[in-house]
Amino acid sequence: MTQNEAKRMAARRALEFVEDGMSLGLGSGTTSAIFIEELGERVKQGLRVRGIATSIFSQKLAESLNIPITNFEDCPVLDLAIDGADEIGPGLALIKGGGGALLREKIVESAARRFIVVADSTKLVETLGRFPLPVEVVQMALPIVTRRLEALGLNPHLRHHPDGSLYITDENNVILDCASGSISDPAKTAAEIRAIVGVVEHGLFLNMASLALIGGEGGVREVRP
Numbered sequence: 113m114t115q116n117e118a119k120r121m122a123a124r125r126a127l128e129f130v131e132d133g134m135s136l137g138l139g140s141g142t143t144s145a146i147f148i149e150e151l152g153e154r155v156k157q158g159l160r161v162r163g164i165a166t167s168i169f170s171q172k173l174a175e176s177l178n179i180p181i182t183n184f185e186d187c188p189v190l191d192l193a194i195d196g197a198d199e200i201g202p203g204l205a206l207i208k209g210g211g212g213a214l215l216r217e218k219i220v221e222s223a224a225r226r227f228i229v230v231a232d233s234t235k236l237v238e239t240l241g242r243f244p245l246p247v248e249v250v251q252m253a254l255p256i257v258t259r260r261l262e263a264l265g266l267n268p269h270l271r272h273h274p275d276g277s278l279y280i281t282d283e284n285n286v287i288l289d290c291a292s293g294s295i296s297d298p299a300k301t302a303a304e305i306r307a308i309v310g311v312v313e314h315g316l317f318l319n320m321a322s323l324a325l326i327g328g329e330g331g332v333r334e335v336r337p
Contacts (some may be wrong), residue, residue: 114181116193118147118232118327119196123139123147125325125332126230131288132160135187137220140167140213143230147194150178166220167213168282177317184223198233200324201240204207204229204337205298209246209315212271212281218313230320233328236335240298244269244289246315251286253310258288260308266290266301285312290327 123146130136138148148170155161155178162180164187171181195217199207206229208214221227247268249257254270261268263322268288271279279287281314295301295316301318324335 113329115232115234119143119150119230120146120150121328122232122327123150123228126228127151129155129228130154130159130161134161134191135182135189136161136163137144137190137193137195137224138163138170138179140165140170140217141196141211142168143232144194146175146231148173148177148179152179155179158286160303162187163337164220164282166216167211179328186222190220190224191226191239193221193227194230195221195227197229197235198243198315199237199240200229200231200235200326200335201212201237201298204324204335205240206317206321207240207243207315208317209287210243212246212279212287214219214246214315215281215283215285216318217250221317226323227321229248229324231324231326233326239294239337240316241293241295242292245295245301246271247288247290247305248281248283248285248312248314249288249312250312251284251313252335254286257308257310260289261290261305265303266292266305279330283312
C-alpha cells in the first residue's frame with residue numbers, strides 16, 4: 113500500500129463523520145486535500161455542508177469543487193474540523209504546520225466542537241520532535257524571537273522556499289522551524305514559546321483532537337487520547 117492510498121483510506125473514513133447540514137473546518141496539507149476532494153464528490157451528490165478553510169489553497173480547492181465557504185461572523189462555531197498532522201504523539205498531541213498554515217489551522221480547529229485528525233501510519237510517533245516544530249513569527253520580531261528560541265535550545269531555522277526565497281505565510285508572517293529533537297514535555301515547550309513576544313503561534317496542538325483516523329495496512333484504525 114502506498115502512502116497516498118493510506119491517506120485516502122483515512123480521508124474516506126472521515127467522511128463517515130460528516131452529516132448533512134454540518135459546518136466544517138477544512139484542513140491543509142496533502143491528506144486534507146484528499147478529504148476535500150472526496151467531500152466535493154459528496155456535495156455533487158447532494159450533501160449540504162459549508163466550510164471554513166485553514167489556508168488560501170484549501171479554500172480555492174473547496175470553491176473549485178462547489179463546496180460552500182462561510183466565515184466566523186456567519187458561523188462562529190463549527191460542528192467538525194478535519195485536518196492532517198505532521199506528527200501524532202501520545203494523547204493525540206500533534207505537531208502541525210509543515211505546510212505553513214498552523215495559525216489558521218489552530219483558529220479553525222479551536223472553533224470546532226470536534227476535531228478529527230486524518231493521517232497515514234508514518235505520522236505516529238512515541239515522542240514528538242522528529243519533525244521540526246514550526247513557530248510563526250511577526251517579521252519585525254524575527255531577530256528577538258530567534259535568539260530566545262536559541263536560548264531555549266530549540267535550534268530555530270528560518271523557512272525558505274526550495275528556490276531560496278523567504279517563506280511568507282497567508283498572514284504575512286515568517287516561520288522558524290525548530291529542529292529541537294525529542295520534545296519530552298510538549299506542554300512546557302508550548303508555554304515557553306508562547307511567552308515570547310513576537311510569536312504569533314506554534315505548531316504544538318495539544319488537547320485539541322478527539323480522534324485520529326490512521327490509514328495503513330489492514331485498513332483504518334481509530335486512535336483516541
